[in-house]
Amino acid sequence: MAESGEELAEAQREHWERTYGARPGMYGERPSEPAVRAAAVFRAAGAREVLELGAGHGRDALYFARAGFDVLAADFSPAGLEQLRRGAAAQGVGGRITTAVHDVREPLPLADASVDGVFAHMLLCMALSTPEIHGLVGEVRRVLRPGGAFVYTVRHTGDAHYRAGTSRGDGIWEHGGFAVHFFPRALVDALAEGWTLREVHPFEEGELPRRLWRVTQTAPG
Structure with a gap:
């Protein structure tokens, strides 16, 4: 029987929880390059409050806090x-960071227009x-305030792992226990409808290397 979306989601949640438990701080302490770029975007826009989705064990959330932002770090892994x-x-920087266990398939636990910037690596x-x-x-x-920036990164269909491993449908391929939805450019453009697409x-990134896009788009002002 084919694995349903809910079954795949739960399997991935369990996989990440085990991975963070077995490999604490698996991505190291240095921030990702996209987080450094995002901080510059947020700072230029006068942002103070930043939401990071998929924060994991926090290398980027900690960087944002050290840079002076108040951070809500959300992830579906309590261990991370x-x-x-x-x-x-x-x-x-504990006073600058709030954490929330959250599955992004559910509505974000925030009020409308309540954050200045959103980051998702x-x-x-x-x-x-x-x-x-x-x-x-x-x-x-x-949840973004008018004019707020959303900076996200995604692996795309030019990545070496695209079509490698097990197909889970809808552009999702599982390799080494990790399931990835590889983005075509058309999906990036579709997600920018109603926004201003900046970049x-x-x-x-990484040893393969992974091939990604860093996307910056802003909400209507």
């Missing part, structure tokens, strides 16, 4: 967020269906 909280306490290209991705971006637009920047 516990590591983030310990890191925040150790770095003296490879969260949108996890095991999310195309309708779920559209729903999430709609939620991001809801689609190609870059590479």
Whole structure:
């Protein structure tokens, strides 16, 4: 029997929880390059409050806090967020970070127009269906203040792992236990409808290397 979307989502949640438990701080302490770029975008826009989706163990959330932003870090892994909280306490930025265990398939637990910027590094290209991705971006637009920036990264169909491993349908391929939704450019453009699309920047990350786009778009002002 084919695996349903809910079954795949739960399997991925369990996989990430085990991974964070077995490999604490697996991505290291240095912020990702997209987070550094996003901080510059947020700072230029005068942002103060930033939401990070898929924060994991917190290397980027901690960087945002050290840079002076108030951060809400959301992830569906309690193990990852516990590591983030310990890191925040150790770095003296615990007062700037709030964590929330949250599955992005559900509405964001925030009021309308309540944050200045949103960041998501490879969260949108996890095991999310195309309708779920559209729903999430709609939620991001809801919680962003007018003119707020959304900076996200996704692996795309030029990546070496595209069509490798097991197909889960809808552009999702599972390889090494991790399911990835590989983005065609048309999906990026569709997600920018009703926004101002500022940049689609190609870059590479990791040893494979992974091939990604860094997308910056702003909500109507």
